Amino acid sequence: MLEWMVIFLIIALIAGALGFSGIAGAATGIVRILFVVFLILFVISLIQRIL
Numbered sequence: 001m002l003e004w005m006v007i008f009l010i011i012a013l014i015a016g017a018l019g020f021s022g023i024a025g026a027a028t029g030i031v032r033i034l035f036v037v038f039l040i041l042f043v044i045s046l047i048q049r050i051l
Helices: 002-018 021-050
Strands: none
Touching: 002 021
């Protein structure tokens, strides 16, 4: 999941640099969603490790 987040972040950065605002916006939205999901799964795994 972390790899997909990095891939879409790179796509968003490249698209933003080249001026493709629609693609950059969509890729940025996907990166945000994947980041939140990754963060939630990370917190859950930390809680399970403690318990």
